[in-house]
Amino acid sequence: MSAGIAPDGPHAGLGGLCEDIRGALEGWVPGMLGVHVHRSVSGPAEVARLVGAVAEAAEITVLPGDGATARAELHAAAAGSSSAAAGRVGTDVRAELAAVRAGCRRAAVALGLRVPVVF
Numbered sequence: 001m002s003a004g005i006a007p008d009g010p011h012a013g014l015g016g017l018c019e020d021i022r023g024a025l026e027g028w029v030p031g032m033l034g035v036h037v038h039r040s041v042s043g044p045a046e047v048a049r050l051v052g053a054v055a056e057a058a059e060i061t062v063l064p065g066d067g068a069t070a071r072a073e074l075h076a077a078a079a080g081s082s083s084a085a086a087g088r089v090g091t092d093v094r095a096e097l098a099a100v101r102a103g104c105r106r107a108a109v110a111l112g113l114r115v116p117v118v119f
Contacts (some may be wrong), residue, residue, distance in 0.1 A: 008057050017046050017097040021081075024056060028113050032064075033057040044093060048081040051100060058107075065112035073110060077103035 021046045026037040041047050042044045055074040063070055077100045084096035105115050 011018050014043065014093060014097065017094060017101060018043060021097065021101045021104060022050065024101060024108070024115075025050065028108050028111070029054055029057075032111060032113075033061050044081065044085040044097065044111070047097065047100065048078070048085040051081045051104070052078045054078075054104075063111055066110040069110040070107040073103045073107035077107070 022037060025035075027038055028036045033054060035054055037050065038046070041050060047117045051074070055071070055078040057075050058067075058071045080096050080100045080103065083091055084093045084100065087093060108115050
């Protein structure tokens with residue numbers, strides 16, 4: 001896989017990546033951080049708001065496992081989702097969202113949660 005190409009995963013396209021991120025967060029965020037995850041997100045801007053809210057909640061929550069790593073991953077994911085939402089020239093939105101999805105998964109692993117492997 002080249003650096004500029006995001007993996008397709010179970011859902012292809014921007015909408016699918018957004019839904020993958022929402023689904024990943026829905027699996028562990030409510031129980032760990034008490035953040036409500038909306039049933040669907042319609043694009044990178046909503047993903048940015050959701051991931052930002054999760055990162056902010058992680059700052060004020062005592063986290064199990066490697067909380068510092070989880071917080072760092074969530075903040076990096078929030079920055080990436082903001083970049084994707086801004087759609088700046090030269091930004092590969094699919095790659096940014098794939099990185100956000102990976103960061104959210106790494107945060108969950110840092111908290112000691114099981115994260116399914118998806119091919």
